[in-house]
Amino acid sequence: SKYEYVKKFELDDRLLPGVWLVCRIDGRGFHKFTSEHAFRKPNDLRALELMNKCASRVLEEFDDVVVAYGQSDEFSFVLSKEAALFKRRSAKISTAIVSLFASSYVFYWKEYFHEEVLRYPPAFDARIVCYPNIEVLRDYLSWRQVDCHINNLYNTCFWTLVESGKSPKEAEERLCGTFSDDKNELLFSDFGINYNDIPAIFRRGSILRWDLVDKMVKRASGKEVQRVIPAVVTVHDDWIKDAFWIENPRLLEG
Amino acid sequence: SKYEYVKKFELDDRLLPGVWLVCRIDGRGFHKFTSEHAFRKPNDLRALELMNKCASRVLEEFDDVVVAYGQSDEFSFVLSKEAALFKRRSAKISTAIVSLFASSYVFYWKEYFHEEVLRYPPAFDARIVCYPNIEVLRDYLSWRQVDCHINNLYNTCFWTLVESGKSPKEAEERLCGTFSDDKNELLFSDFGINYNDIPAIFRRGSILRWDLVDKMVKRASGKEVQRVIPAVVTVHDDWIKDAFWIENPRLLEG
Amino acid sequence: SKYEYVKKFELDDRLLPGVWLVCRIDGRGFHKFTSEHAFRKPNDLRALELMNKCASRVLEEFDDVVVAYGQSDEFSFVLSKEAALFKRRSAKISTAIVSLFASSYVFYWKEYFHEEVLRYPPAFDARIVCYPNIEVLRDYLSWRQVDCHINNLYNTCFWTLVESGKSPKEAEERLCGTFSDDKNELLFSDFGINYNDIPAIFRRGSILRWDLVDKMVKRASGKEVQRVIPAVVTVHDDWIKDAFWIENPRLLEG
Amino acid sequence: SKYEYVKKFELDDRLLPGVWLVCRIDGRGFHKFTSEHAFRKPNDLRALELMNKCASRVLEEFDDVVVAYGQSDEFSFVLSKEAALFKRRSAKISTAIVSLFASSYVFYWKEYFHEEVLRYPPAFDARIVCYPNIEVLRDYLSWRQVDCHINNLYNTCFWTLVESGKSPKEAEERLCGTFSDDKNELLFSDFGINYNDIPAIFRRGSILRWDLVDKMVKRASGKEVQRVIPAVVTVHDDWIKDAFWIENPRLLEG
C-alpha cells in the first residue's frame, strides 16, 4: 500500500559480530511483587525454581544461548559470539527472550506456587550488553554471582536478626558497617548458623547449561533403554574461581 | 566489587526527543500457535479480545501510551512525543511493554478461551520506531489498518470458499490476481455475504484509548453515585479517513 | 579475498528519515590556534570570512544543505528533512562535510590572511543532531545566535576594558555579575560605543543560503548579458525574531 | 538561554569498550582528483608520501592510535582497545582524525607536489569499525594489504600494456580473467619486469607506527649528542604473514 514507506523509519539495530551477547532480564518492581505474593524471606525456593524453569524454556527455544545465570528476580542469558539469532538484531533478541520468560512465569506459576494465587501478571525489563572477550565476560558472570552472595549474606543476617526479635531498624543498624567476615561470625556466634550450610542455590544462584544426560527412553517395541541426550542442567557452583573454568573449558563456546 | 566495571559495557540507547515512539509487538510463530490452539478461522474473537485485554493492561501501566492499535497477532503502542518513560531508553520501553503483554496473555487466557487449554507459553517480538510528525504517524496507523483490511478480506474469501467445499489449493487459485472489488463481489454474489456486515473488529482491528466514561461508584455510605472516570475504551473505527482525526483532534497529544 | 568478511563489522548508521539534520563543526583547540596566529580581538574579520568561504564550499558541494550558520570557530549545516545524501549515513555526512571544510580552511587561508603564515593544519570536530520539527530547529538556530551574541557582547566589553588600560583580571572582575543591559551601558557610558554600531557579522554571526542573484555572463558572441543564477549569499540577520521567518518562509524546506 | 534544551537532542554515540577501533578514511572522488592533478600512473610516489605525511600528523596528535596503514587514497588508523580518546565518542574520533588529515593534505601538498598546483581542496570520508579481537583485527589489516596488492598488480599490468602501445580497451581485455600468476608472468615474459622489484610502497602500502629512533640532539652547551627518542616510522612490510607479527608482538597493544 501507499503507506508502506513508513517501514523505512525502522532502523537497523544489528549488534557487533564476534562478541558475546548477554541478555539480562530483571523483574519490574519485584519489591512489591514479592511482598504481595508473600515470598518467603530472605529466599523463596519456589520463586527461584520457577525462575529456573522459565530460563530453561529460553535455553530450549534459543540454541544460541550457551549458558544462563539466575539469582533474585534476574536472569542473564549468554549468547555465543557466533550467535546469528535474528541476524543479531538487538530488539528482536531481547524481546523474544524476555516475553517468553514472562509468559512462562505465569504459565508455570502454579507448578511451583500451588495454592498461592498469582494476583497480577509480572513484567521484566531486558537489555543486551556486548562483551568482547572471555576475561570480561567471566568478570560479568562473577559480578552477578558476587552480587548474589553479598545480597544473600546481608539478607540472611537481616532476617535472622528480625526473626530473633529485633526490629527491622535494629537489624539494619546491627549490620551497618560490617564486612563479610563480621556477618559470617554473627550468624555463627549468635545463631549457630554456618553460612556455608545454607543451600547453594541461595548463596550462589543458578547456572543453567546444556549437558548430556542419561535418560530412559521407551523403544517402539516397548522396551526401555538408556540413552544419552542433551538437556538443560542446573548447578550452583562458584564460577568466580578459576577451578570452575578449568573444569568447563568449552562452556562459553556455544 | 572489582567486577563492577563490566557495567560500562552497557551503552546508552536513548531515543530522539520530540518524536512519537511506536512500539509494535507481534506474536512469534503464531501460525503454529493459532493452529495448535484451534483458533477459529478466519478470525477468532476470543483471541482478539484477549489481545485487547492485554493491551489495555499496557495502557493502564504506562501513562505515556496515548493510543494502541491491534489486529491479528500484533499490537502497536503509540507513545506521546513528550514521553519520558525510562528516560526514553529504547530497550527498557520495548521489553517492559512486551513482557507485560506476554505475561498478561497467559494470565487472562482462561477468561477468553475457557476450556481450551493453553499448551505452551507464547512469545512476542517488539520493536520501537520513531515517527517525527503527525502525518507520518497517521500513515503508520493507516498502514496497519490497511494491512488488517487486506488480510481479512482475503482470509474471509479463502475460508468461505473452503467451507463451501473447495480445497485450499482451489480457493487460493480462485483468489489469485483478484482485487478488493472482485473479492467483495465474490462474497456477495456467490455467498450472499455483505463484507461490510462482518464485525468491525475483524475488518478494522481495535483502537484502544483513554476516555472519560460514566461509572457507578459506591460511596462510603453505601450509596451508589455516578462518576466520570478515565478508562481505556475500545473502538473499531476507520482511522484512515480524515473524519476520524477531525473528531479526535487531540488523540495523539498525550 | 578470504579477509572480506571483516566488512561485516561495519554497522549501519543511517539516520531517521523525515527529520532535519544539523551537522555542527567546531574548531579543535582554537583557543591556542587563534592565539598562535594572532587573531584580532575580540573578532577577526579575516577569520570569519575565511570560515564563511569554507562553508560556502560545503553548500556548493552538498545540495542537501539548505542553510548554514557560522560564528566564532563553529559552523552549523542544516540538511533538509528529505535529504538523501549518502543514504543519510551519519558518519559519511559528517566526515565528508568536516573534511572539506578543514581542507578548504588551509586552501583559502592565504586569500584572507595574506602574509600571516599558517603555522599548522587545523582540525575540527563534527556531530550530527536530528531535529524533528521546525520549532525545535528554529530554537537550535536561535541557540547558536544567542551564544554568538552573549560571547560577543562579553568579549567586546572585555577587550575594550583591556585596551583602556585594565588588566585582564580587572576587566573580568568589572564584568562579573553584569547583565546584557549593564554591558551595553558600560560600552556606551565609559567608551562612547553604541553596541549596535558594531558590525552585524560580529554581533549576529553569518547565515549562508542559496539565493538567485543577478550576474553578468559573457555569451559565446562575447556580448555580456545579465542572468539570474543561484548562488550562496551571506547575511547577518537576526533570526531569533519571527520577522526573519515570515520573510523567509521556505528557507528550511530544501 | 531558554534555547539550550536543544542540546538534549544530541545522542550518546560512545563505542563499546575493550575492542579495537579502526578509523578508515578514503578520498572522496579521487578518481577525478588524481586525474585533474595528473597523478602518475599506476602509482604516484609524491601522493603516497603526502598521504603518509598526513597520517603521521594524526599519529602525533592522537596517542591512542597504535598503528596506521595506508594505500591508494585511503588510510586506516588503529586505536588501541583501551583507547579513551574523547571518551570513545564515535563522531568525535572520526571527525577529528579526518579533518586533521584533510587539512594536512593541503598544508603539505607543496612539499611533495612542488610546482603542481593544488586546484581544489580534497575531502575524505571516514568511518569507525570495532574489532573485538586480534585475529579479526589482523584479518582487517590483511584485507587492506591484499586489496593494495591486487589493485597494484592489475594497475601495473594495465599501464605497462598501455605504455607499450595498447589501447585501454585492449589492455583490459588482455587482463580479463587472468590470475595473479598470469599477471606476474605477463610482466616478466613480455616486459622483463620482475614484479617483486617494484618498490614495496607500491606493492604493499605503508605501515606507520611508533618506534624508538636514534637522533642527534643539540645540548644547551652546543654539543651534539645522540638520543633515543620515539618517532613515527614507516615500513612497507608484508603483514599478512605471521612472521611480521612474531617480530612485532606488541604492536597492537598501545
Ligand SMILES: Nc1nc2c(ncn2[C@H]2C[C@H](O)[C@@H](COP(=O)(O)OP(=O)(O)OP(=O)(O)O)O2)c(=O)[nH]1
Ligand atoms: N522475599 C523475597 N524477596 C525477593 C526474593 N527475590 C527477590 N526479591 C525481591 C527483593 C528485592 O526487593 C527485589 C529485587 O530487587 P530489584 O533491584 O530488582 O528491585 P525491583 O524489582 O523492586 O525494581 P526494578 O523494577 O528492578 O528497578 O525482589 C525472594 O526470594 N524472596
Ligand SMILES: Nc1nc2c(ncn2[C@H]2C[C@H](O)[C@@H](COP(=O)(O)OP(=O)(O)OP(=O)(O)O)O2)c(=O)[nH]1
Ligand atoms: N486462525 C486464526 N489465525 C490467526 C488469527 N490471528 C492471527 N492468526 C495467524 C495467522 C498467521 O498465520 C499468524 C500471524 O502472522 P505473522 O505474519 O505474524 O506470522 P507468525 O506469527 O507465524 O510468524 P512471525 O514469528 O511473526 O514472523 O497468526 C485468528 O484470529 N485466527
Ligand SMILES: Nc1nc2c(ncn2[C@H]2C[C@H](O)[C@@H](COP(=O)(O)OP(=O)(O)OP(=O)(O)O)O2)c(=O)[nH]1
Ligand atoms: N582572538 C580571536 N579568538 C577567536 C575568534 N574566534 C574564535 N576565537 C577563539 C575564542 C575561543 O578561545 C575559541 C573558540 O572556543 P571553543 O569553545 O570552540 O574552544 P576551543 O576551540 O579552544 O576548544 P574545543 O576543541 O572546541 O573544545 O576560539 C576571533 O575572531 N578572534
Ligand SMILES: Nc1nc2c(ncn2[C@H]2C[C@H](O)[C@@H](COP(=O)(O)OP(=O)(O)OP(=O)(O)O)O2)c(=O)[nH]1
Ligand atoms: N593515477 C593515480 N591514481 C590513483 C593513485 N592512488 C589512487 N588513485 C585513484 C585510483 C582510483 O580511481 C581512486 C581511488 O579509488 P576509490 O575506490 O577510493 O574511488 P573514488 O575515490 O574515486 O570514489 P569514492 O569517493 O572513494 O567512492 O584514486 C595514484 O597513485 N595514481
Ligand SMILES: O=P(O)(O)OP(=O)(O)OP(=O)(O)O
Ligand atoms: O535496576 P538497578 O537499580 O539494580 O540497576 P540497573 O539495572 O543497572 O539500572 P537500570 O535498570 O535503570 O538500568
Ligand SMILES: O=P(O)(O)OP(=O)(O)OP(=O)(O)O
Ligand atoms: O514479520 P513480517 O514478515 O511480517 O515482517 P516484519 O515484522 O517487518 O519482519 P521482521 O519481523 O523480520 O522485522
Ligand SMILES: O=P(O)(O)OP(=O)(O)OP(=O)(O)O
Ligand atoms: O565544546 P564545548 O565545551 O563548547 O561544548 P560541546 O561542544 O557541547 O562539548 P563537546 O565538544 O564535548 O561535545
Ligand SMILES: O=P(O)(O)OP(=O)(O)OP(=O)(O)O
Ligand atoms: O567506496 P567503495 O566502493 O570502495 O566501498 P566502501 O567504502 O565499502 O563503500 P562506502 O564508501 O559506500 O561505504
Ligand SMILES: [Mg+2]
Ligand atoms: Mg534495573
Ligand SMILES: [Mg+2]
Ligand atoms: Mg527488579
Ligand SMILES: [Mg+2]
Ligand atoms: Mg533485580
Ligand SMILES: [Mg+2]
Ligand atoms: Mg515480524
Ligand SMILES: [Mg+2]
Ligand atoms: Mg507473528
Ligand SMILES: [Mg+2]
Ligand atoms: Mg503478525
Ligand SMILES: [Mg+2]
Ligand atoms: Mg565542543
Ligand SMILES: [Mg+2]
Ligand atoms: Mg573549538
